[in-house]
Amino acid sequence: MTDSPDPRETAGSAVETVVDAEDRAAIDAAAEAEKPGWRRRTALFLTGQTVSLFGSMLVQYAVMWYLTLTTKDGTVMALSTVFGFLPQAIVSIFGGVWADRHNRKLLIMGADASIAVATLTLAILMMQGTNDLWLIYAALAVRSTGAGIQTPAVGALLPQIVPTNKLLRINGINQTIQAGMMLLAPAVAAALYANFAIEMIFFVDVVTAVAGIGLLALIPVATIRQAGVAVTGYFEDLREGVRYIAGHAFVRWLMGLYAFVMVLAAAPSFLTPLMVARSFGEEPWKLMTLELAFSVGMMAAGATVAVWGEKFDRITLIMASAVAFGVLSIGLGLSPNLWVFFFFMFLVGVTVPAFSTPSMTALQETVEPERQGRVFGFLGIVSAVAMPLGMVVFGPLANVWTVQTVLVISGVATFVVAILALALPGGKRAIAAARAHGAGSQKVGIPADTASGTADGP
Structure with missing residues (x-):
């Protein structure tokens, strides 16, 4: 004989369901009002x-x-x-x-x-x-x-x-x-x-x-730039973008963290096929499985973030995934066999959207529309340069030490970077400002550190 459900619990669940549905309807209505069609x-x-x-x-x-x-x-x-x-x-x-x-x-x-x-x-x-x-x-x-x-x-x-x-x-x-x-x-x-x-x-x-x-x-x-706004030179616009990034606590912090993590991520991104070939064999199916594990992990995490990402704080997602990069890189280096190695590579794939998607979203929510092009321009520079720069360091090291050692070093370094980003006074101020202005689920309207013109339109 089974116990019948408590009517109060059933009623509570029903009320929560109705409230959730009403909340979703309100959110959808607000979205349609903000951007019709x-x-x-x-x-x-x-x-x-x-x-x-x-x-x-x-x-x-x-x-x-x-x-x-x-x-x-x-x-x-x-x-x-x-x-x-x-x-x-x-x-x-x-x-x-x-x-x-x-x-x-x-x-x-x-x-x-x-x-x-x-x-x-x-x-x-x-x-x-x-x-x-x-x-x-x-x-x-x-x-x-x-x-x-x-x-x-x-x-x-x-x-x-x-x-x-x-x-x-x-x-x-x-x-x-x-x-x-x-x-x-x-x-x-x-x-x-x-x-x-x-x-x-x-x-x-x-x-x-x-x-x-x-x-x-x-x-x-x-076109974002409105008619009647004074047109400045390209280099003046560029300098203004640099001043904005340098003077905005949260944007500066996030761009710095993104750059360091991407440089250190070069090791698990580019050296893992070399480790497979050196340590587990050169059969093509092993290299193919490595790429599949990474890509499937990315797909799964991207879909998860799309469905449930709004339930989590942006900063929490970014920092948890940055720490995970470090831990998983160490795990790759210490993997005792091929299948454990593939599992860690799958988790690395999971971590990529968990880091990059909330980072991109936080910048889109934070930066004023008339400055987003320049901010994403600098982010593009970081994306294009970071991993080749990381390979300039890690590639030669992989010829001096084992790939396993290089992966562990990059993982420890990534973990240290994430901890410093949380612990240093500048990081604490940036995170506190972000959360004070609603970085968890709404627009991160964080003012610049200085009033030297970075808050005004170009």
Whole structure:
């Protein structure tokens, strides 16, 4: 015989359900009032970006395999990395200013179009028998330049079309989509590369770019800079952006933490395949499983953040995931066997959206719309430079010590950085200011440290 449920408990649960439903309805109503028609616009935007990203990833894998198999030259691969990342880092400095000055939708469309033209030109030249490496490097540089323009514009455009209380969910969905592309794109690229000439993959990228541009063209997006506002020089806008970041307690703290964590994350990101090959065997399925474990972890965490992320404090998510990066890197280095290693790599994948999604959302919620382009421009520089910089340090160390030792060192360093970010007076002030102004679930309206003009519009 089983005990019957307490009627008071049942009634309480029913009341909570009704209250939750009313709260959700109120939140949805507020979102629709803030950004009418936001669901359609967001769906169009994410669909267009997904289609465009898919084509870009096909080209990324195809070029990497083409250069590897046709040259087998480490210098060629190093140069392709330089041309693929350095222009983005440089252009992001100005891309953020452009995103604050001009229509962000048109910037994204223009960058996509330029990349498509460069890719189409390369495809035509290669079909005619011109396979010079400098042409591939030039195409990579154009694509990287486009990314330097797109990245800050995309980060700053989302808050224009997505209500503030839905930003974390949409960023989580976007992170899940990107992780899904990391699973799908290599398989499709491999099938295409095995059955068609590389030029055919370039044509696929052109088609996806045109589709992405067409979908984005359907979304009305206003230019942030209002008429009548004095127009200053590009470098003055750039200096103002630097002053804003340096003078804003929370933004400065978050950007610094993001930079350090990304540099230290280079070890588990790039050295784990080397550890598999050295310690567990060179069979291709082992390397494939490693990538799958990471990507599946990212997908699972992105979806989780999208559904339940609003229940957690932004700062708590950021700091817990930063600490987790350190602990998991140590775990990777101390893994006793391959399957434990794969499990830790899955958890590393889980940690990435748990760190990057609330970080991105907190900046979108905190920074004034007219400055978001510049802030995301500097974030783009950090993203483009951090991991290559980390590999400059960790790569050579992996030839002196074991990969296991390097992973443990990077993990301890990440753990120390996270603890210092919490413990140092500047970190405590930034976190206290963030929470005092509602960083948990609402807009983080934190004033700048100084009144030296950083709170005024450009």
